[in-house]
Amino acid sequence: MAGNLIFFPLLLLLLLLHLHSTSSDPDPIQDFCIPDPGPSPLLITHLSTYPCKNPSNATAADFTFSGARSPSKPSPDTGFAGLSVTPSLFPALHTLGMSFARADFEPGGVNPPHYHPRATETALVLEGKIYSGFVDSGGRLFAKVITKGEVMVFPKAMVHFQMNVGESPAVIFGSFNGENPGVVRVPATVFGAGIKEELLEKAFGLSRKEIERLERRFGRKEVEL
Template identity: 60%
Template structure:
């Protein structure tokens, strides 16, 4: 094989890899899942066939579920994630979104979305927000009401309310199934052997146990 052909094949394979890394473009105006088709309800990965376009209604494209605050976690975060599973009009459009409310001092721990870039818009409050790139450089600052910050796909990012009042953030992601891994849970709740964690972080068995209790939900310990 000639060097020129080899280079072309490499470029082609990289292009395919990049193309497959994001949601596919829709091939029609919209696709409202037909949950009565016998395939079950819409999930993150299994989507029923589309309804006939004549069966779609305006209600399929309107969502009211983020008007109220969700349930708060131990970190002072209440997040409502909206995907095609609960908002049919999003299906095949390559996007999802989230409403996040933070109590004073509340935070969203370092996490990342393997399949989506996110834009966070501050509806109210003062939020310390940032991400870490692949050279371990942190980009962070306090963002205020009306400001936005972008978190590139796959990079670890975080949020913390540093104001004196509750904060509300609206996040938009360019995938209908962005995925999310919270770093503390991924490390201490995934079943990695304690011996490795002790060596990697210089922690004692007692400290590992403490980290599991602090960051991992009871059902995952």
């Protein structure tokens, strides 16, 4: 009986440690692994099937990326543009357990509420003045205006947002502790996925006309069941 009292807490501890160890990208088993697709296109869903480039053939150019130097053209609807840099765009990131993004905002530009299901994000303001925040699972809001040189962290899977509240363009550099963090955009997911209008009416207290307007804005998708 005494042995069981010791065994079960130990088993529970080992289980918790295992769950923690598998909750993020696995540790690499070599210095790096630059996928070598040969003549095939490099697709993120197939990265793990490609052999690694021979390390002796790697060069400094493999580990540098210049695609985030220039701003992207912001959307006319939100005044926001984002460039997500994952291993599909920068292969050297493969197996390193991280990725990054550049976000550009026009004055008044908004990065609408969204979340990353597989990674925590840190957001560094390079230029401008950004109202930035997230909402935790208890509905508590953590938000403030951050400026050049300041960083805010968004815990994994927490809904967060950003808005340029300055009078000039703003730039943010985001980094993620996962090579494929994913993104779920709340407005487009709720009103653009084809959820039944009756449900949305009751959930949000909106009229059918308001629901239809939002569905047109976010591009409702019809799905065959």
